[in-house]
Amino acid sequence: MSGFALQAYLKERRALVDAALERALPGEDVPPPTVHRAMRYSVMAGGKRLRPILVIAGAETVGGTAAMVLPTACALELIHTYSLIHDDLPAMDDDDYRRGRLTSHKVFGDAVAILAGDALLTLAFRLIADNADLVRDPRSIRDVVAEVADAAGTAGMVGGQVVDIESEGKAISVETLEYIHRHKTAALIRASLRVGARLAGGDAAAVAVISEAGGDLGLAFQIVDDILDVEGNLEELGKTAGSDERKQKATYPAVHGLEASRRQARMLIERAKERLGVFDARSAPLCALADYVFERKN
Amino acid sequence: MSGFALQAYLKERRALVDAALERALPGEDVPPPTVHRAMRYSVMAGGKRLRPILVIAGAETVGGTAAMVLPTACALELIHTYSLIHDDLPAMDDDDYRRGRLTSHKVFGDAVAILAGDALLTLAFRLIADNADLVRDPRSIRDVVAEVADAAGTAGMVGGQVVDIESEGKAISVETLEYIHRHKTAALIRASLRVGARLAGGDAAAVAVISEAGGDLGLAFQIVDDILDVEGNLEELGKTAGSDERKQKATYPAVHGLEASRRQARMLIERAKERLGVFDARSAPLCALADYVFERKN
Numbered sequence: 001m002s003g004f005a006l007q008a009y010l011k012e013r014r015a016l017v018d019a020a021l022e023r024a025l026p027g028e029d030v031p032p033p034t035v036h037r038a039m040r041y042s043v044m045a046g047g048k049r050l051r052p053i054l055v056i057a058g059a060e061t062v063g064g065t066a067a068m069v070l071p072t073a074c075a076l077e078l079i080h081t082y083s084l085i086h087d088d089l090p091a092m093d094d095d096d097y098r099r100g101r102l103t104s105h106k107v108f109g110d111a112v113a114i115l116a117g118d119a120l121l122t123l124a125f126r127l128i129a130d131n132a133d134l135v136r137d138p139r140s141i142r143d144v145v146a147e148v149a150d151a152a153g154t155a156g157m158v159g160g161q162v163v164d165i166e167s168e169g170k171a172i173s174v175e176t177l178e179y180i181h182r183h184k185t186a187a188l189i190r191a192s193l194r195v196g197a198r199l200a201g202g203d204a205a206a207v208a209v210i211s212e213a214g215g216d217l218g219l220a221f222q223i224v225d226d227i228l229d230v231e232g233n234l235e236e237l238g239k240t241a242g243s244d245e246r247k248q249k250a251t252y253p254a255v256h257g258l259e260a261s262r263r264q265a266r267m268l269i270e271r272a273k274e275r276l277g278v279f280d281a282r283s284a285p286l287c288a289l290a291d292y293v294f295e296r297k298n
Numbered sequence: 299m300s301g302f303a304l305q306a307y308l309k310e311r312r313a314l315v316d317a318a319l320e321r322a323l324p325g326e327d328v329p330p331p332t333v334h335r336a337m338r339y340s341v342m343a344g345g346k347r348l349r350p351i352l353v354i355a356g357a358e359t360v361g362g363t364a365a366m367v368l369p370t371a372c373a374l375e376l377i378h379t380y381s382l383i384h385d386d387l388p389a390m391d392d393d394d395y396r397r398g399r400l401t402s403h404k405v406f407g408d409a410v411a412i413l414a415g416d417a418l419l420t421l422a423f424r425l426i427a428d429n430a431d432l433v434r435d436p437r438s439i440r441d442v443v444a445e446v447a448d449a450a451g452t453a454g455m456v457g458g459q460v461v462d463i464e465s466e467g468k469a470i471s472v473e474t475l476e477y478i479h480r481h482k483t484a485a486l487i488r489a490s491l492r493v494g495a496r497l498a499g500g501d502a503a504a505v506a507v508i509s510e511a512g513g514d515l516g517l518a519f520q521i522v523d524d525i526l527d528v529e530g531n532l533e534e535l536g537k538t539a540g541s542d543e544r545k546q547k548a549t550y551p552a553v554h555g556l557e558a559s560r561r562q563a564r565m566l567i568e569r570a571k572e573r574l575g576v577f578d579a580r581s582a583p584l585c586a587l588a589d590y591v592f593e594r595k596n
Contacts, residue, residue, distance in 0.1 A: 091408030110389030126447035142430040149424035162330040
């Protein structure tokens with residue numbers, strides 16, 4: 001996006017989110033310390049904070065502010081983090097590294113890693129409840145709890161993860177691959193944008209547009225993730241490149257080839273930005289974020 | 299309680315809860331079927347439905363009805379069930395049997411068991427959101443989400459489980475034992491009563507009394523559980539008796555002896571009933587439930 005200073009925007013929003021996460025997570029000395037250390041270890045490991053920033057951008061697109069949606073923005077990051085901790089477990093993907101550091105279970109053991117994930121998911125809903133004080137219509141909290149639960153549950157993220165695990169080492173159809181991507185990753189990304197817009201008072205028509213754009217963006221994000229896994233290296237990704245291939249994971253490049261995958265991601269990004277055109281200048285951050293999803297190197 | 303037909307009460311309320319759970323859980327044929335089968339396998343395994351019945355009894359004590367609180371009652375059962383699935387995992391307590399059947403991970407594998415637990419916790423919050431349509435003040439949903447999250451998270455159930463796991467095989471203090479029991483079990487039982495009363499429109503004073511009684515009842519429940527583990531057998535408990543001892547779990551009888559444990563549980567039950575006296579006849583179901591917590595054989 002010509003004219004929009006995305007790097008400064010990301011830096012500022014990330015700082016807001018990081019400070020809010022710092023406040024939201026129990027201190028490492030609060031009993032029982034082990035689980036609080038494990039929660040902080042994974043949440044504070046860095047990461048792009050893409051989902052919370054999308055919550056904020058969703059709010060801004062309908063005229064709201066970051067302050068209105070910050071607890072829910074943090075909630076989405078906690079849900080994302082819990083899913084990574086559980087996905088990395090030996091019983092699931094069995095990964096030793098994440099974001100360039102040892103995974104939770106390698107540091108704290110499987111039991112505490114499972115419980116830290118459970119606790120992050122639980123705390124996420126606590127934060128959404130806390131958001132009631134900051135919005136014009138506290139009744140929207142009920143809808144946000146429902147939307148986030150749907151996007152994180154078996155109709156969304158968990159559903160995608162189940163099919164992903166069951167598909168390992170199998171030849172899968174194009175439809176199954178898209179099912180996995182839409183559910184495992186896109187559902188939560190789409191929900192991030194939707195709930196941001198809803199909390200900020202966006203009307204049904206605005207939420208519907210943002211929702212469509214969010215679906216495109218979410219799918220594009222996962223396709224780019226797959227491409228980066230093929231191309232990337234440990235330094236850039238913080239995880240072992242080619243790990244999807246090693247685990248015989250279904251990926252877009254494996255099914256469609258690299259070039260077609262890139263074209264598909266680019267098409268989705270352009271379509272998302274086109275949809276967002278109805279918001280004029282207000283959608284500048286979100287459109288720049290869409291480009292970033294395509295161009296990012298990790 | 300003389301005059302109160304507890305068995306008929308329990309049977310009726312259980313049927314209400316079972317029917318609502320049946321409606322709330324996705325069908326076994328809904329994709330992805332594996333995780334939905336696993337969710338149903340554990341939730342529909344029977345069980346006393348104590349927590350949902352306490353939600354209902356909490357509502358009734360302040361003049362409400364079961365219909366007002368049924369989704370939240372189910373939510374508490376889902377949270378209880380998720381905690382059992384995760385506790386039974388090889389990485390945690392490593393139990394093969396629960397309620398007389400193979401545990402989730404023995405049937406579905408560790409990965410699906412972890413995800414089924416995650417999905418039940420997530421669905422629980424969805425159900426609480428759904429409860430908004432049934433109550434006089436939909437804003438109470440926000441408080442209920444917050445209360446349930448606190449009772450289920452590291453300030454409650456997960457916190458108790460962490461300390462329980464860390465205490466295995468160690469000599470622990472009386473204080474640590476009570477910490478585990480109050481957090482791992484009592485917190486959710488207390489929350490069940492509180493949110494039932496809140497949703498049914500109970501005022502702050504009523505909720506406070508019910509809350510105190512709930513704390514007593516919750517601790518008594520866990521003490522009786524410990525006693526039954528020492529005394530029970532596989533047939534009655536559906537799990538191997540003496541399993542706490544085998545795993546060197548901290549229990550009330552191990553620390554205080556059987557007789558003192560029984561006296562303590564009895565005292566807590568009597569105190570809970572005394573507190574509930576302020577509600578007169580309306581507290582009859584809850585007082586009978588308190589006696590049942592002490593007298594139950596499983």
